[in-house]
Amino acid sequence: KNEVEQSPQNLTAQEGEFITINCSYSVGISALHWLQQHPGGGIVSLFMLSSGKKKHGRLIATINIQEKHSSLHITASHPRDSAVYICAVRSGTGNQFYFGTGTSLTVIP
Amino acid sequence: ETGVTQTPRHLVMGMTNKKSLKCEQHLGHNAMYWYKQSAKKPLELMFVYNFKEQTENNSVPSRFSPECPNSSHLFLHLHTLQPEDSALYLCASSRSLLAGEYNEQFFGPGTRLTVL
Numbered sequence: 001k002n003e004v005e006q007s008p009q010n011l012t013a014q015e016g017e018f019i020t021i022n023c024s025y026s027v028g029i030s031a032l033h034w035l036q037q038h039p040g041g042g043i044v045s046l047f048m049l050s051s052g053k054k055k056h057g058r059l060i061a062t063i064n065i066q067e068k069h070s071s072l073h074i075t076a077s078h079p080r081d082s083a084v085y086i087c088a089v090r091s092g093t094g095n096q097f098y099f100g101t102g103t104s105l106t107v108i109p
Numbered sequence: 110e111t112g113v114t115q116t117p118r119h120l121v122m123g124m125t126n127k128k129s130l131k132c133e134q135h136l137g138h139n140a141m142y143w144y145k146q147s148a149k150k151p152l153e154l155m156f157v158y159n160f161k162e163q164t165e166n167n168s169v170p171s172r173f174s175p176e177c178p179n180s181s182h183l184f185l186h187l188h189t190l191q192p193e194d195s196a197l198y199l200c201a202s203s204r205s206l207l208a209g210e211y212n213e214q215f216f217g218p219g220t221r222l223t224v225l
Contacts, residue, residue, distance in 0.1 A: 002151065031211035041146075041197050043216035044111065086152065090211035099151040 003027050006087050006100035013107050019074040021103045023087030027096075032070050034061050035086040037102070043086070046072070077107045112136040115200050115217035122190065123225050130185040130220050132200030140206040141183040142214065143175060144199040152199070158183060159206040190224045197221055 004025045013019050023032070034046040047054050047061040049070060054061050058077075063070040074081055084102040091098070113134045122128050134141065143155040157165035158177040172194075174186040183200055199219045203212040 004151070029211075030209050033211065033213065035216075041199070041219040041221065042111075043199065043201075043219075045213050045215060048211065048213045088152070092209060095208055097154050099153075101149070101151050 002101070003091075003098040004087055004089055004100040006085075006103050008103060009101065010104045011106070013077050013105070015078060015107055015109050017077050017107075019077050019081075019105065019107075021072045021074075021085050021087075021105070023070045023072070023100055025068050025070075025087075025089050025098065027089065027091040027098065028093060029065075029068075029089040030092045030095075031090060032063055033088040033090075034070070034072050035088060037084040037086060039083075046085075074105075077105075079107045079109050082106050111215045111217065113200060113202055113215050113217035115198075115220050117220060118218060119221045119223075121223045121225065122187070124190060124192070126190075127186070127188040129187065130198055130200075130222075132183040132185075132217055134181055134183075134200075134202040134215070134217075136202055136215060138202040138204055138215075139180050140203045140212070141177060141180070142201040142203075143183065143185050144201065146197040146199060146219070148196075156185075157206060164206065187222075190222075192224050195222055195224045 031050045037043045049063040060073040086102045087100040140159045145153045156175040176184040197219045200217040201214040203214045
């Protein structure tokens with residue numbers, strides 16, 4: 001079992017829809033990282049979170065440390081949001097990094 | 110453009126070849142990472158260097174050999190690889206890597222490696 005689980009694995013949405021991607025983890029963490037990977041491989045950092053909520057443009061990330069859960073929301077989705085979204089954590093004790101398998105998002109015009 | 114460059118972007122090699130992957134960061138960071146990404150699998154952390162010292166080696170086979178001559182450059186030397194080593198190899202950097210900290214990582218575009 002992976003220490004980081006993401007859902008859904010695949011998601012198709014119509015342009016303009018509100019999207020939610022979930023990440024659950026089983027270890028105590030120092031922080032959580034949301035990453036975006038476009039076709040071709042390049043990975044871009046979206047958010048680092050250790051508590052609460054962060055917003056950048058149409059993207060919002062939240063984290064609930066007690067429930068060991070984070071969500072990434074995309075408002076007014078656009079085809080350029082099509083990518084794989086990856087959740088990553090670093091454990092607070094063993095300092096290990098754990099990665100989810102990613103959520104593949106396709107936004108249809 | 111993330112400030113992290115990798116060369117080559119694509120590499121095809123035979124099992125008896127020796128090749129090297131190069132990573133360079135222009136961000137003034139002190140920690141650098143090598144990751145392997147295989148199809149349908151999570152990112153796998155291979156090696157970490159913090160202030161030029163190797164701090165993690167996650168049970169990586171000895172046919173992969175990292176080198177970090179300074180905080181801006183990271184190499185991955187490859188020799189006698191196997192076909193199952195074919196994957197996307199990603200380099201990343203962060204401000205530093207201290208215990209209990211998770212600093213934002215900036216990734217390079219990756220090297221797509223095919224081992225024949």
